[in-house]
Amino acid sequence: MDFEVVIGLEVHAQLRTKTKIFCSCATSFGDEPNANTCPVCTGLPGALPVLNRRVVEYAVKAGLATNCQIVNDSVFARKNYFYPDLPKGYQISQFDRPICLGGYLDIKVAGQEQKRIGITRIHMEEDAGKLVHPEHLYGVSYVDYNRACVPLLEIVSEPDMRSSAEAVAYLRALRDILVYLEICDGNMEEGSFRCDANVSIRPFGQQEFGTRAELKNMNSFRNVQRAIEYEVERQRKVIAGGGQVVQETRLWDVEKAMTISMRGKEEAHDYRYFPDPDLLPVQIPAEWISDLGASLPELPQAKKTRFISTYELAEVDAEGLTSSRALADFFEEAVKRFANPKMVSNWVMSELLRYLNDEKTSIDACPVTPAGLAALLAMIEAGTISGKIAKKVFATMYRERQNDPAAIVAAQGLVQIDDTSALAEVVRQVLAANPAEVEKYYGGKQKVFGFLVGQVMRQTRGQANPGLVNELLQQQLDAGRP
Amino acid sequence: MELYAQTLTQLQQKLQRREVSAMEITESVLRRIGEVDQQVGSYLLVDVIGARAQAAEADRRLAAGEAVSPVTGIPLGLKDLLSTKGMRTTCASKILEHYVPAYDATVVHRLRQAGAVLTGKLNMDEFAMGSSTENSAFQLTRNPWNLECVPGGSSGGSASAVAADECIASLGSDTGGSIRQPASFCGVVGLKPTYGRVSRYGLVAFASSLDQIGTFTKTVADAALLLSVVAGYDHHDSTSVKEPVPTWHTLLDRDLRSLTVGIPQEYFVEGMDTEVEQAVRRAIGFFADQGATIREVNLPHSDYAVATYYLVATAEASSNLARYDGVKYGYRSPDADGLLEMYCQTRSEGFGPEVKRRIMLGTYALSAGYYDAYYKKAQQVRTLIKQDFETVFSSCDIIVSPVSPTPAFRIGEKVDDPLQMYLTDILTIPVNLAGLPALSLPCGFSKSGLPIGLQMIARPFAEESLFQAAHQYEQATDWHREKPVINGSAN
Numbered sequence A: 001m002d003f004e005v006v007i008g009l010e011v012h013a014q015l016r017t018k019t020k021i022f023c024s025c026a027t028s029f030g031d032e033p034n035a036n037t038c039p040v041c042t043g044l045p046g047a048l049p050v051l052n053r054r055v056v057e058y059a060v061k062a063g064l065a066t067n068c069q070i071v072n073d074s075v076f077a078r079k080n081y082f083y084p085d086l087p088k089g090y091q092i093s094q095f096d097r098p099i100c101l102g103g104y105l106d107i108k109v110a111g112q113e114q115k116r117i118g119i120t121r122i123h124m125e126e127d128a129g130k131l132v133h134p135e136h137l138y139g140v141s142y143v144d145y146n147r148a149c150v151p152l153l154e155i156v157s158e159p160d161m162r163s164s165a166e167a168v169a170y171l172r173a174l175r176d177i178l179v180y181l182e183i184c185d186g187n188m189e190e191g192s193f194r195c196d197a198n199v200s201i202r203p204f205g206q207q208e209f210g211t212r213a214e215l216k217n218m219n220s221f222r223n224v225q226r227a228i229e230y231e232v233e234r235q236r237k238v239i240a241g242g243g244q245v246v247q248e249t250r251l252w253d254v255e256k257a258m259t260i261s262m263r264g265k266e267e268a269h270d271y272r273y274f275p276d277p278d279l280l281p282v283q284i285p286a287e288w289i290s291d292l293g294a295s296l297p298e299l300p301q302a303k304k305t306r307f308i309s310t311y312e313l314a315e316v317d318a319e320g321l322t323s324s325r326a327l328a329d330f331f332e333e334a335v336k337r338f339a340n341p342k343m344v345s346n347w348v349m350s351e352l353l354r355y356l357n358d359e360k361t362s363i364d365a366c367p368v369t370p371a372g373l374a375a376l377l378a379m380i381e382a383g384t385i386s387g388k389i390a391k392k393v394f395a396t397m398y399r400e401r402q403n404d405p406a407a408i409v410a411a412q413g414l415v416q417i418d419d420t421s422a423l424a425e426v427v428r429q430v431l432a433a434n435p436a437e438v439e440k441y442y443g444g445k446q447k448v449f450g451f452l453v454g455q456v457m458r459q460t461r462g463q464a465n466p467g468l469v470n471e472l473l474q475q476q477l478d479a480g481r482p
Numbered sequence B: 001m002e003l004y005a006q007t008l009t010q011l012q013q014k015l016q017r018r019e020v021s022a023m024e025i026t027e028s029v030l031r032r033i034g035e036v037d038q039q040v041g042s043y044l045l046v047d048v049i050g051a052r053a054q055a056a057e058a059d060r061r062l063a064a065g066e067a068v069s070p071v072t073g074i075p076l077g078l079k080d081l082l083s084t085k086g087m088r089t090t091c092a093s094k095i096l097e098h099y100v101p102a103y104d105a106t107v108v109h110r111l112r113q114a115g116a117v118l119t120g121k122l123n124m125d126e127f128a129m130g131s132s133t134e135n136s137a138f139q140l141t142r143n144p145w146n147l148e149c150v151p152g153g154s155s156g157g158s159a160s161a162v163a164a165d166e167c168i169a170s171l172g173s174d175t176g177g178s179i180r181q182p183a184s185f186c187g188v189v190g191l192k193p194t195y196g197r198v199s200r201y202g203l204v205a206f207a208s209s210l211d212q213i214g215t216f217t218k219t220v221a222d223a224a225l226l227l228s229v230v231a232g233y234d235h236h237d238s239t240s241v242k243e244p245v246p247t248w249h250t251l252l253d254r255d256l257r258s259l260t261v262g263i264p265q266e267y268f269v270e271g272m273d274t275e276v277e278q279a280v281r282r283a284i285g286f287f288a289d290q291g292a293t294i295r296e297v298n299l300p301h302s303d304y305a306v307a308t309y310y311l312v313a314t315a316e317a318s319s320n321l322a323r324y325d326g327v328k329y330g331y332r333s334p335d336a337d338g339l340l341e342m343y344c345q346t347r348s349e350g351f352g353p354e355v356k357r358r359i360m361l362g363t364y365a366l367s368a369g370y371y372d373a374y375y376k377k378a379q380q381v382r383t384l385i386k387q388d389f390e391t392v393f394s395s396c397d398i399i400v401s402p403v404s405p406t407p408a409f410r411i412g413e414k415v416d417d418p419l420q421m422y423l424t425d426i427l428t429i430p431v432n433l434a435g436l437p438a439l440s441l442p443c444g445f446s447k448s449g450l451p452i453g454l455q456m457i458a459r460p461f462a463e464e465s466l467f468q469a470a471h472q473y474e475q476a477t478d479w480h481r482e483k484p485v486i487n488g489s490a491n
Helices: A053-065 A164-180 A221-240 A286-295 A300-311 A315-321 A325-337 A341-359 A370-381 A387-400 A405-411 A420-433 A435-442 A447-459 A466-480 B008-016 B022-040 B048-063 B106-113 B156-163 B180-186 B220-230 B274-289 B300-323 B339-350 B353-366 B372-393 B418-423 B429-434 B463-476
Strands: A003-014 A076-080 A090-094 A100-107 A115-126 A130-132 A142-144 A151-157 A193-203 A213-218 A248-253 A258-264 B043-046 B075-079 B117-122 B169-173 B189-192 B213-217 B260-264 B293-297 B398-402 B438-445 B451-458
Touching: A003 A164, A003 A221, A053 A100, A053 A115, A053 A151, A053 A164, A053 A286, A076 B300, A100 A164, A115 A164, A151 A164, A164 A193, A164 A221, A164 A300, A193 A221, A213 A221, A213 A258, A221 A248, A221 A258, A300 A315, A300 A325, A300 A341, A315 A325, A315 A341, A325 A341, A325 A370, A341 A370, A341 A387, A370 A387, A370 A405, A387 A405, A420 A435, A420 A447, A420 A466, A435 A447, A435 A466, A447 A466, B008 B022, B008 B048, B008 B220, B022 B043, B022 B048, B022 B075, B022 B117, B043 B156, B048 B117, B075 B156, B106 B117, B106 B220, B117 B156, B156 B169, B156 B180, B156 B213, B169 B220, B180 B189, B180 B438, B180 B451, B189 B220, B189 B463, B213 B220, B220 B438, B220 B463, B260 B274, B274 B293, B274 B398, B274 B438, B274 B451, B274 B463, B300 B353, B300 B372, B300 B418, B300 B429, B353 B372, B372 B398, B372 B429, B398 B463, B438 B463, B451 B463
Parallel strands: A213 A248, B075 B117, B075 B169, B260 B293, B260 B398
Antiparallel strands: A003 A151, A003 A193, A076 A090, A090 A115, A100 A115, A115 A151, A130 A142, A193 A213, A248 A258, B043 B117, B169 B213, B189 B213, B189 B438, B398 B451, B438 B451
């Protein structure tokens, strides 16, 4: 029997606020354990939460960017359960009145039509602390509350995805949006963008969902893809073998490349949600929502579409350039100064990204400025330097944080040789020095032409105007043809 | 008259005129504690060193002519659920027996800023759950008027300490009557302000949507003074309200002829002690004599108030008390094996029976499948109760009723019957559900010599009308001048 895969995703995005959701402690990552704590985030008796306005702002932005309806009197609820890193014995979250409801995202998987994935809800909540188990002390646990009360958005999708590729496309699109909004750093490895997947399968045509498993602990897009694929295959085998899939939570084990049962349904909690009496309903005046809407940046998909239509770029290039807001901005800044989008795109996508990747530098810290790149490309177009020389100049610009390519060209004597008589002399020397190759050329081996051009370029250390070299070489070969 | 027996108003004037020093007042109060607290049992902790240091500082401020407040140099006691930095805060529970807060509650901070002398921490029912202070894990507090009787609860220590002159005034908390009922039992003035009037930051929570910090004083004027120091918006408490804080004590005079007094029929319940009813009716007669309009009114949903309260309060309590798990502070069971056992044994050994009873009730009320039938329904009834009051206040300025159906009962009398105990708060609970301000003041004595209290209820943030009506009544009567005889020593 053939099965249809049904996937829904729950994403936890850590918000990039300076302070925690209910107190003024810092949210910075990697500080000394319990350095960023106070009576509120450690849940001391009598301490009370006070909502961080910025968190609401970020949640509204995320909702607007994903086409959600903003609920203007959403309610914080208490989710009651016992865990040592949960200081109050409950987590403050949102339950039946979350801040955003009913949105969607459009995704595109290569080779398929664009598809719309529903977003059920987005809600605000606090993170818990972290347990530390020292290796040398058996039976001892420490608790670090630095992360307690750090603001999170939980973004819940509809079970609209039908393949691991769709799930990853949705996750990427969602992450790109949150990063574009500058409300989340999107770092999956550090856990600031984490995802749980609900995966089930059902026979094609069946309306009811199959029994689902919840997958946790996937800290990269690749792991999400692999975990889902493994899980689908596992469920297929269970059913094929006459068994039944049980509802449970499963962990993705990266080492073993398999999902492992973590806990079954019978241990499911009764969280006893109820509205937190310490916090008032979140009132969001319509004006505030419209101001936040007006402040939204152009989002990745809109930007990509515009790049294709305005700059006539290929879809793959437009997608690459718009994958990061800073990269897109860099591109547009450069195009403003050098109006050949295709050429700028090629240079950004190849040279620039290669250097950045090699040095693990982000575009924000790129030593070459858009103006510097534009000036370099203008020199190629003017014929002052060849493309090959330009790459050398670019290397210097990058390494020495030098954004005046003309100065580098002048200092290193890299100006293109356009002097016909000087180049004609070099061509003559090359032909004289390679009689065997010339012979082959006349014998019909056209490829040798390229070799001879290369020799000329070498003699001139790459500075010869390539067009002129071609012309002169052709002339002299034709003239000498037996 | 001994300094300890005087009112806040009297002592403040004497301090301003430099007739006495804060140190003299403080020593007088500390001596009084030494004389009677063995019998009364108000204090869980007396901070002699801290109080003397604060008195010295107050005298320095007074001598230097620095700005002073109504409480500068005045010895005040605190219910032991108000967080005090560096000073044990136990909530009268074994689970917090050795807990020392790292921060001051906002009200404590305000009192310190104002130069008050903090004498120590006062006994209470464990986590403010109870109506007799018999649920304290540490000691019994006795009613200064009859040591065989309870002082009321849960702020029993705060009430008995003021009645026994072991402090000039004190702070307590009122979740369902926990200030008004013990004030009534001990013959002092107890004020529960409007919900949101005083910051709850640092008040160890019992039921967050009902808890309110308030005052115990010897007179209405003293209540007005003390409230003006601790009230006001606090950015640490989202439920505190940005209302201006008037200097109430300068606004006490009022012509009662323009006053309309509502008498809720449902509050003169069957089974009410006749002495209580008579005393309250006489007090109502006073207002009529002064020319006030007396109007019979109805609060039709009063019958449901106690049930509603015990669903809302226990639900919130079950959640608020989850943090006492032995992980970070407080008591941890010494011989538990594993995490779950540590939680279970810590809570089994750390909490007393009443607290456990309420945690279980609340957990049940919130649990899946019962939420709609209990918690949600209770919230709906709560709205109806609130609306009852709104209707009455469209035609009345204040509502007058008894505080408790009976005067103080005997120690041990109701301990084994929780339902009987819960019913003692039947007349005070609706006020908390509606978030209103209310005041309890003495309006007579039973034949056996126990005080009887009069309750006045006002619109939200209309503490002013409470103070005015109560002050006029107090001026015309002598009940507040009576003093209990403890240990053979009266004043």
